[in-house]
Amino acid sequence: MADLRLLRMRCYWRLAVFRTGAVNAASGSAYAEIGDTKVIVSVFGPRESKKAMMYSDIGRLNCNVSYTTFATPVRGQGSDNKEFSSMLHKALEGAIILDSFPKTTVDVFALVLESGGSDLPVVISCASVALADAGIMMYDLVASVSVSCLGKNLVIDPVLEEESYQDGSLMISSMPSRDEVTQLTITGEWSTAKIHEAMMLCLDACSKLGKIMRSCLKEAALASQE
Amino acid sequence: MEYVNPEGIREDGRRPLEMRHLHAEIGTVARADGSAVFEMGNTKVIAAVYGPREVQNRSQQLNDQALVRCEYSMPNFSTGDRMRKPKGDRRSTEISLVIRQTMEACILTHLMPRSQIDIFVQVLSADGGTRSACINAATLALADAGIPMRDLVTSCSAGYLNSTPLLDLSYFEDSAGGPDVTVGILPKLDKVTLLQMDARLPIDIFENVVQLATEGCKAVANYIHEVLLENTKQLEYRRGL
Amino acid sequence: MSVREWMVGLSAGEKHFIQGGIAQDLRADGRKRLTYRPIYVETGVIPQADGSAKVKMGATEVIASVKLDLARPNPSQPGKGKVSLFVSCSATAGPMFEGRGSEELSAELSVALQRCLLGGKSGAGAAFDPSCLSIVDGKLCWDAYIDGLVVSADGNLLDALGAAIKAALINTRVPVANVPAGASLDEDPDVDLSSQETTRIDTSGVPVIVTLTKVGRHYIVDATSEEESQMSSAVSVSINKERRICGLTKRGGAGLDPSIILDMISVASHVSEQLMNKLDSEIAAAEADEQM
Numbered sequence: 001m002a003d004l005r006l007l008r009m010r011c012y013w014r015l016a017v018f019r020t021g022a023v024n025a026a027s028g029s030a031y032a033e034i035g036d037t038k039v040i041v042s043v044f045g046p047r048e049s050k051k052a053m054m055y056s057d058i059g060r061l062n063c064n065v066s067y068t069t070f071a072t073p074v075r076g077q078g079s080d081n082k083e084f085s086s087m088l089h090k091a092l093e094g095a096i097i098l099d100s101f102p103k104t105t106v107d108v109f110a111l112v113l114e115s116g117g118s119d120l121p122v123v124i125s126c127a128s129v130a131l132a133d134a135g136i137m138m139y140d141l142v143a144s145v146s147v148s149c150l151g152k153n154l155v156i157d158p159v160l161e162e163e164s165y166q167d168g169s170l171m172i173s174s175m176p177s178r179d180e181v182t183q184l185t186i187t188g189e190w191s192t193a194k195i196h197e198a199m200m201l202c203l204d205a206c207s208k209l210g211k212i213m214r215s216c217l218k219e220a221a222l223a224s225q226e
Numbered sequence: 227m228e229y230v231n232p233e234g235i236r237e238d239g240r241r242p243l244e245m246r247h248l249h250a251e252i253g254t255v256a257r258a259d260g261s262a263v264f265e266m267g268n269t270k271v272i273a274a275v276y277g278p279r280e281v282q283n284r285s286q287q288l289n290d291q292a293l294v295r296c297e298y299s300m301p302n303f304s305t306g307d308r309m310r311k312p313k314g315d316r317r318s319t320e321i322s323l324v325i326r327q328t329m330e331a332c333i334l335t336h337l338m339p340r341s342q343i344d345i346f347v348q349v350l351s352a353d354g355g356t357r358s359a360c361i362n363a364a365t366l367a368l369a370d371a372g373i374p375m376r377d378l379v380t381s382c383s384a385g386y387l388n389s390t391p392l393l394d395l396s397y398f399e400d401s402a403g404g405p406d407v408t409v410g411i412l413p414k415l416d417k418v419t420l421l422q423m424d425a426r427l428p429i430d431i432f433e434n435v436v437q438l439a440t441e442g443c444k445a446v447a448n449y450i451h452e453v454l455l456e457n458t459k460q461l462e463y464r465r466g467l
Numbered sequence: 468m469s470v471r472e473w474m475v476g477l478s479a480g481e482k483h484f485i486q487g488g489i490a491q492d493l494r495a496d497g498r499k500r501l502t503y504r505p506i507y508v509e510t511g512v513i514p515q516a517d518g519s520a521k522v523k524m525g526a527t528e529v530i531a532s533v534k535l536d537l538a539r540p541n542p543s544q545p546g547k548g549k550v551s552l553f554v555s556c557s558a559t560a561g562p563m564f565e566g567r568g569s570e571e572l573s574a575e576l577s578v579a580l581q582r583c584l585l586g587g588k589s590g591a592g593a594a595f596d597p598s599c600l601s602i603v604d605g606k607l608c609w610d611a612y613i614d615g616l617v618v619s620a621d622g623n624l625l626d627a628l629g630a631a632i633k634a635a636l637i638n639t640r641v642p643v644a645n646v647p648a649g650a651s652l653d654e655d656p657d658v659d660l661s662s663q664e665t666t667r668i669d670t671s672g673v674p675v676i677v678t679l680t681k682v683g684r685h686y687i688v689d690a691t692s693e694e695e696s697q698m699s700s701a702v703s704v705s706i707n708k709e710r711r712i713c714g715l716t717k718r719g720g721a722g723l724d725p726s727i728i729l730d731m732i733s734v735a736s737h738v739s740e741q742l743m744n745k746l747d748s749e750i751a752a753a754e755a756d757e758q759m
C-alpha cells in the first residue's frame with residue numbers, strides 16, 4: 001500500500017516511520033517504528049456492542065496493549081499492559097467523534113514488537129494512524145511524545161536505557177492542529193518552570209510528529225487512488 | 227499450649243465466659259440505604275445495604291419474593307500476615323453464602339417481590355469471630371435500611387479449649403485448632419438459624435458450648451437493641467419530635 | 468467512565484443546576500469553587516497494621532494502611548526497602564463495585580497514586596526516602612506495603628486517598644530490629660524484634676494531591692460525584708511542601724489547551740498550601756488523640 005516513508009527528524013530525535021495497512025484482516029491498521037521501538041496497531045469495527053452492555057448513544061472504545069515475548073531484553077518481561085491499555089484509551093477517547101457510531105464498539109489492539117523506550121507514546125501515535133486508516137471519524141490525529149528528566153537535562157523521546165535512569169518523565173498526547181492536550185502524565189519531582197519548558201518541547205515535537213503521520217496517510221490515500 | 231491459665235484467665239485477660247468489648251455505629255456509609263460498623267474487640271466489620279431496588283440481572287428476578295445477595299470481602303491488610311489474593315476466593319464465597327442464607331431467613335422477602343437487596347460486608351480488621359461480626363453488622367445495616375425482618379438475627383461463637391468452654395474466640399484461640407461453634411439466633415422467637423462447627427466434640431459438651439454461644443448471642447442482641455433504640459431516639463430528636 | 472455514569476443518574480434540570488452553580492461560584496452544597504468539604508482524620512484505625520488512618524471528606528471515606536515486612540533488598544538497590552502501593556474499592560461504596568466491578572477504578576487509582584507518591588524511576592520526587600527502611604545494607608530491609616481502601620465514595624477519591632496515605636505514613640512506627648552480632652545474614656536471618664523501640668518515617672516530603680475538576684469553563688476542587696459526572700476533564704497534581712510538582716495525571720476525555728493546564732497547575736499549587744496546613748493540623752490532632 002503506502003510507500004515506506006522515512007523522515008529524519010531533528011538530530012536528537014530517533015528515526016520515525018509510519019505505514020498503514022499492516023494487517024489485512026483489520027478494518028484499519030498501522031505499523032510504526034521510532035528508533036528501536038516497533039509497534040503494530042490494528043483497529044476492528046465499529047461492531048455491535050456486546051448484549052450485556054447497557055445501551056449507549058455514543059460509541060465505545062476498547063483498547064488493549066500487549067507485548068510479544070521477545071519485545072524486551074529479558075524474555076516475556078513486557079508488563080504494565082493493563083496500565084498502558086487504560087492510558088491508550090484515555091489518550092484516544094477525546095480525539096474520536098464517538099457520537100458518529102452509537103451502540104457500537106471499536107477495538108484497538110496494539111502489539112509492541114520491540115520495546116526500545118517511549119513505548120506508550122509510539123503506541124498512541126500509531127493507534128491514531130490506524131484509526132484514521134480504518135475511517136473512524138476523529139477531530140484530529142493524536143501525536144504523543146515523552147521527555148525524560150535526567151539530572152538537569154531534558155531528553156526528548158528517550159530510549160530504554162535513558163528511561164531506566166530517569167529522575168522524572170512527562171508524557172503528552174496532543175491534537176496538533178487543534179492545539180489541545182488529550183493526555184498528560186508527569187512523574188518525579190518538577191518545578192513549574194521545568195514543566196513549562198518540557199511541555200513546550202513536547203508540543204513542538206507533537207506537531208512535527210503529526211505532520212509525519214499526516215503525510216503517511218496522504219501517501220496511502222494517493223496510492224489507493226492510482 | 228495453655229489457653230486458660232490455672233487462675234482461669236485467658237490469653238487476652240478475659241474470663242472463659244466473658245465476651246470482648248462490643249461497639250456498633252449506624253449510618254457510617256452515607257450513600258448506602260443502610261449501613262453499620264460492628265466491632266468485637268479488634269475485629270471490625272462494615273456492612274452496607276443497597277435496596278430494595280430493581281433487579282439488575284433480569285434472569286435472576288423472583289416473582290414471589292425479593293432476591294437477596296451478599297458479598298463478603300476482606301482486604302489484605304486486615305489479618306496479621308499480609309497476602310495478596312483476588313476477590314472471590316473459596317473462603318469468602320463460603321462466608322458470603324452463609325451470611326446470605328442467614329439474612330434471607332429473617333428478611334420478609336415475600337413483601338418485596340421482583341426486587342433485589344444487596345448486602346456488602348467489608349472486614350477492616352480480623353481477629354477471630356469475623357463470621358459473627360459480619361452477621362451482626364448486616365443485621366444492623368438491614369435495620370438501618372428499614373427492611374422488614376422477622377427478628378434481628380444475632381450471632382456469636384464459642385469454643386472448647388483446655389477442657390473449658392470459651393465464649394467469643396479471638397484469632398489466637400481460633401487458630402489453636404479446637405472446635406469453633408458459630409451460632410446465629412432469632413432472639414425474640416428463640417430459634418436457631420445458623421449453626422456451624424468445624425471439629426470433633428462429644429455430644430454433651432457440644433450442648434454446653436452451643437448453650438454458651440446462644441447466651442452470647444442474647445447478650446449481643448441486647449446490645450444491638452440498645453444501639454438501635456439510641457439511633458431511633460437520635461433520629462426523632464433531629465426531626466424535632 | 469462507565470463506573471461514573473452508573474453512580475449518578477441526573478435529570479437535565481439537575482445537570483443545569485450544578486453547571487450553573489459552578490459558573491456563579493456557588494455550588495449545590497453552598498461551597499465556593501475552591502473550598503474543600505470538612506476533612507476528618509483518624510489515625511491508628513487498624514490495630515494489625517504498622518500505621519493506618521481513616522480520612523473523611525464529606526460522604527467520601529477512605530482507609531489507608533502501611534504494613535512492614537522483613538525482606539531481602541533488591542540487589543540493584545541494596546540500601547533501600549521496596550515500597551508498593553495498591554488501592555481497592557469496597558463493594559460497601561456502591562453496588563457497581565461488586566465482584567470484578569471495582570477492578571477498573573482500583574487500577575486507575577493505584578496507578579495515579581503510584582505516579583503521585585512513588586516518584587520517578589531513580590526515586591526523585593518520592594513521598595519519602597526508602598533508605599530509611601534499610602536494616603543491614605544489601606542484606607535486610609523492611610518492605611512497605613501501602614494499601615488504600617475506599618469505603619464510601621462521593622467524589623474526589625484520589626485526594627482523599629492521598630491524604631489518608633499521608634496520615635498513615637505519619638502514623639507508621641518502624642520497629643527497631645536488632646541484628647545479633649556475628650549472625651550470618653546469608654541464610655534466613657534471625658532478627659530480634661522484641662524491643663519496644665520504634666522509629667518514624669521522615670514524612671516531611673510527602674506531597675498532597677489536589678484534583679481540579681473542570682466543569683464548563685471553571686475548575687473546582689473536591690468535587691462530589693454529582694459534580695464529577697458533569698466534568699469535561701480533571702487534572703490531579705501532587706505537590707510537596709516546597710511547592711514542587713511530584714506527579715500529575717489527567718483524567719477525562721476532553722482535550723485541554725496547554726495554557727489552561729499550566730494555569731490549573733498554578734491554581735493547584737496555590738490551593739495545595741491551604742490543604743497541606745489543614746491536613747497537617749488535622750493529622751497532628753488525630754495523633755494526639757490516639758496517644759491519649
